[in-house]
Amino acid sequence: MSGFQYEAPATVDAAVGLLAGAKGNARVLAGGTDLLVQLRTGAAQPDLVVDIKRIGELRQISGAAASGFVIGAAVTGAEIGEHKELAKAWPGLVEGMDLIGSTQIQGRATPGGNLCNASPAGDCTPGLVAAGAIAVIAGPNGRREVPVEQVPVSPGKTSLAKGEFVVALKLPPRGKLSGDAYLRMIPRTEMDIAIVGAGVNLTLDASGTCTAARVSLGAVAPTVLLVDAAAKALIGSKIDDAALAALALAASSACKPIDDKRGTIEYRTKVAGVLARRAAVIARDRARSNA
Numbered sequence: 001m002s003g004f005q006y007e008a009p010a011t012v013d014a015a016v017g018l019l020a021g022a023k024g025n026a027r028v029l030a031g032g033t034d035l036l037v038q039l040r041t042g043a044a045q046p047d048l049v050v051d052i053k054r055i056g057e058l059r060q061i062s063g064a065a066a067s068g069f070v071i072g073a074a075v076t077g078a079e080i081g082e083h084k085e086l087a088k089a090w091p092g093l094v095e096g097m098d099l100i101g102s103t104q105i106q107g108r109a110t111p112g113g114n115l116c117n118a119s120p121a122g123d124c125t126p127g128l129v130a131a132g133a134i135a136v137i138a139g140p141n142g143r144r145e146v147p148v149e150q151v152p153v154s155p156g157k158t159s160l161a162k163g164e165f166v167v168a169l170k171l172p173p174r175g176k177l178s179g180d181a182y183l184r185m186i187p188r189t190e191m192d193i194a195i196v197g198a199g200v201n202l203t204l205d206a207s208g209t210c211t212a213a214r215v216s217l218g219a220v221a222p223t224v225l226l227v228d229a230a231a232k233a234l235i236g237s238k239i240d241d242a243a244l245a246a247l248a249l250a251a252s253s254a255c256k257p258i259d260d261k262r263g264t265i266e267y268r269t270k271v272a273g274v275l276a277r278r279a280a281v282i283a284r285d286r287a288r289s290n291a
Contacts, residue, residue, distance in 0.1 A: 008051040012058075012138050012167055015050050020140045020163030022048045028165045029053070030074045030113035033105050050165075058112075058167055065089035065174040070136075073112025073166045077124075078103075080111070090171060091286065092180035092199060092279070093127035099184065100124065112166045118152035121194045121219035125152070127182045129216035129224050130199030132172050139164035149216075152223045177204040179286030181279040184218070185271050187262055194219045195263040198251065198275035200283040202234060208288070210234045215247065215280075220255040220272050227254045230276060239284045247280055248273035 009015045019026050024047030029035050031053075038044035052058055058074035061083050069086055077097045080086065087094045100109045100123050114124040115135065128148045135148045140163040148169065153159050160166070180201035186192040197218030205211050215230035229250035237243035252273035257265050 004046050005048045006051065007048065008054045010054050010056075012055060015052055015055065015165065016138055016140060016163055018048065018050050019165060022162075024048065026050060028116070030058075030110040030116070031076065031108040032113075033101060033109045034113060034117045034119075052165065055167075061086060063171075068173045069171045071111055071169045071171070073168055074110050077101075077106040077109045077111075081106070089174040090127070090131060090180055092182040092201065092283065093124075093131050093171075096127035096182035096184075096197075096199065097124045099182075111169055115148060115151055115169070116158055116160070116166055118154070118156050118158050118223070120152070120155060120221060120223055121197065122224070123182070123184060123194060123197060123218070125224045126197045126199035126216040126218040127180065128169060129226050130180060130182070130201040130214045132201070132214055134170040135166050136168040136170060137164050138167045143167070145170070149224060149226050154222050175203065176290055177206070177287050178202070178290060179283040179288075181282035181286065183275045183279045183282075185263075185275060193262065196220055196268050196271045196275055197224075198272065198279045200276065200279040202239075202280070202283050202287060204239075204284070204287045208238050210237055210239055210243075210284075215251065215276060217251060217254065217272050217276065220257040220268050222256070225254055227251055227276075229254065234280060239280060244277045244280060248277040251276035 026048040027046040029051045058072040060072045063069040111124045114122045133148045134145050182199045184194040184197040199216040202213040213231040213234040215227045217225045230247045233246035255269045257268040
């Protein structure tokens with residue numbers, strides 16, 4: 001591991017100043033569950049590491065289901081799982097975050113770090129994409145907001161400019177008859193990297209017809225996918241077998257996976273449709289229970 005400068009600012013402005021003024025490569029440390037491994041292996045060789053865990057604003061969950069939650073980028077997975085109102089409103093999102101690592105890792109891992117690590121196999125990101133979450137980004141020119149799916153641009157790379165970092169994730173207001181779910185396929189029973197991940201978020205009307213939906217897929221393309229065709233297969237339906245079959249076909253058709261030791265292109269493509277269908281059924285049933 002090469003030497004680097006370490007800073008732990010107490011404010012967003014101070015962090016922005018450090019990142020913007022850095023000479024060489026600067027990295028943000030939110031939880032460190034990915035970055036520390038990269039430092040040890042030499043995959044990351046930063047000149048500056050800015051630890052954002054001491055910034056109070058980034059360590060809070062605020063808001064409510066009716067108005068929309070704001071999750072600080074440095075909130076831990078353990079804290080997200082313990083937030084009862086958030087878990088009730090967005091169980092799929094919370095379940096995805098809860099799948100990241102062991103109990104010890106949950107005490108450090110963060111949604112902001114999972115997003116900005118830009119792995120297409122990250123377990124929190126598909127849930128954020130399905131939810132329609134917005135990333136709040138701070139930088140030298142102030143703050144801006146973008147859909148979370150626009151943050152990763154390729155494996156390990158983001159759209160963030162020099163001096164910018166994600167400070168929060170905003171979830172939309174959550175009404176009745178809405179539900180979400182996230183499922184993944186892994187080689188082992190736990191603590192492994194997803195072969196495929198699928199997130200579904202939907203809303204029903206009083207008759208049980210789907211009025212809105214978002215479907216996301218992880219680990220089947222260079223970035224997490226938002227699959228509009230899969231969502232359209234659900235909207236206007238009662239989420240019956242025909243709609244679910246169309247959803248599965250659209251999900252598989254959207255895949256652009258690779259062959260590797262964890263799964264083949266053919267396998268990932270098939271599993272994507274299966275998982276999307278199963279996640280849609282869970283989301284539908286949750287929406288029905290939220291009348």
